Amino acid sequence: MSNYLVTAESVTEGHPDKVADAVSDSVLDAILEKDPVAHVDVETLIMQGMVVVTGQITTKAYVNIPSTVRGVLRGIGLDNAKDGLDWATCGVISSIEEQSPDIALGVDERKGLDIGAGDQGFVFGYACSETKELMPLPTMLAHKLVMRLTECRKKGIIPYLRPDGKSQVTVEYVDGAPKRVDTVVIAAQHSNDSSIENVRNDVKKEVIENVIPKGMLDGNTKYIINGTGKFTIGGTLADSGLTGRKTVVDGYGSTGKSGGGCYSGKDATKVDRSASYYARYIAKNIVAAGLAEKCEVQIAYAIGIAKPVSFYVNTLGTGNISDDELTRLVEKHFDMRPGAIIRELNLNRPIFRKTAAYGHFGREEPEFTWERTDKAALLKKEATKR
Numbered sequence: 001m002s003n004y005l006v007t008a009e010s011v012t013e014g015h016p017d018k019v020a021d022a023v024s025d026s027v028l029d030a031i032l033e034k035d036p037v038a039h040v041d042v043e044t045l046i047m048q049g050m051v052v053v054t055g056q057i058t059t060k061a062y063v064n065i066p067s068t069v070r071g072v073l074r075g076i077g078l079d080n081a082k083d084g085l086d087w088a089t090c091g092v093i094s095s096i097e098e099q100s101p102d103i104a105l106g107v108d109e110r111k112g113l114d115i116g117a118g119d120q121g122f123v124f125g126y127a128c129s130e131t132k133e134l135m136p137l138p139t140m141l142a143h144k145l146v147m148r149l150t151e152c153r154k155k156g157i158i159p160y161l162r163p164d165g166k167s168q169v170t171v172e173y174v175d176g177a178p179k180r181v182d183t184v185v186i187a188a189q190h191s192n193d194s195s196i197e198n199v200r201n202d203v204k205k206e207v208i209e210n211v212i213p214k215g216m217l218d219g220n221t222k223y224i225i226n227g228t229g230k231f232t233i234g235g236t237l238a239d240s241g242l243t244g245r246k247t248v249v250d251g252y253g254s255t256g257k258s259g260g261g262c263y264s265g266k267d268a269t270k271v272d273r274s275a276s277y278y279a280r281y282i283a284k285n286i287v288a289a290g291l292a293e294k295c296e297v298q299i300a301y302a303i304g305i306a307k308p309v310s311f312y313v314n315t316l317g318t319g320n321i322s323d324d325e326l327t328r329l330v331e332k333h334f335d336m337r338p339g340a341i342i343r344e345l346n347l348n349r350p351i352f353r354k355t356a357a358y359g360h361f362g363r364e365e366p367e368f369t370w371e372r373t374d375k376a377a378l379l380k381k382e383a384t385k386r
Helices: 016-034 065-078 100-105 111-112 137-154 196-211 272-286 323-333 339-345 374-383
Strands: 003-009 039-047 049-059 091-097 121-128 160-174 179-190 222-225 296-300 312-315
Touching: 003 179, 016 039, 016 049, 049 065, 049 339, 065 091, 065 339, 111 196, 111 339, 121 272, 137 160, 137 179, 137 196, 179 196, 196 222, 222 312, 272 296, 272 312, 272 323, 272 374, 312 323
Parallel strands: 049 091, 179 222
Antiparallel strands: 003 160, 039 049, 121 296, 160 179, 296 312
């Protein structure tokens, strides 16, 4: 019997880095709503009492960036300057330049499906059969814990919670399959008038036991809730926030690889985002077709060039057919040019704000088109003929 531990983490939408991602993606959405072919590469810095939005944007649309920023902060629940940021009174600085004309040459929409990649880069997609979402179990549990933590705050189930928070889950595997949860770590920001005993009891009951199946918990499971004893100073009083600083949380946790760039704040001509989504789409369809229990896909691009410079499929020893055969199937049925990806996944729409927290993968909302398994039956049928 081979036993090992795998750990993954996630953070709430009120964590400063995720606030920054949400602002960047909300600015992107506001622009795409008015100009679907805009070129956007926005980054956000969140600090105590201040939000700075910067980057390169080429568009015919006008967007009130300060108003967009304040709407995001208000929706998250950042309404108290004592937590470092109040949506109504914080400062908002916008420093935006036009996209470099040298880059614009490669992503000219007049090229249609042959528009080039907006930059060089390599991306990974991953899927596995551990969960119904075809994602690693530790990653899904970590995301669901912070989603539930936020739900408990916003619905008043645990009324003293504040926006910042983290989760970390360690799962024990036996012979490659997840068997039990070994450790659960939760950091839940709370108000000064709540005791650590209440925080630990409420979080264990309303969050952990609400999310993690009973069969995965046992008498040896360890719970670490607010390990320092309290967590009243959070948000931008404790840390700054920056777009793209949680790429592993955004992806597959410690199980799948991460590519060279972050996702948030970028329109779909940036392959850091669109090709990452497409690599997941490919990997998920392979696993959904029953052709492998695990699948990793890598795609690499050169700036201004439509076709990838490299591509591979790796089933990590779990494939029912060879990786070479799978590669040929994928090349036949998946068009990895950025223009084709944008068209197939319908990415020129304001759908990205939802991706800013709780992971870009394993989500069932209709906006997450890269989570479809609409090619699984075709792949299975063609693989069976071989």
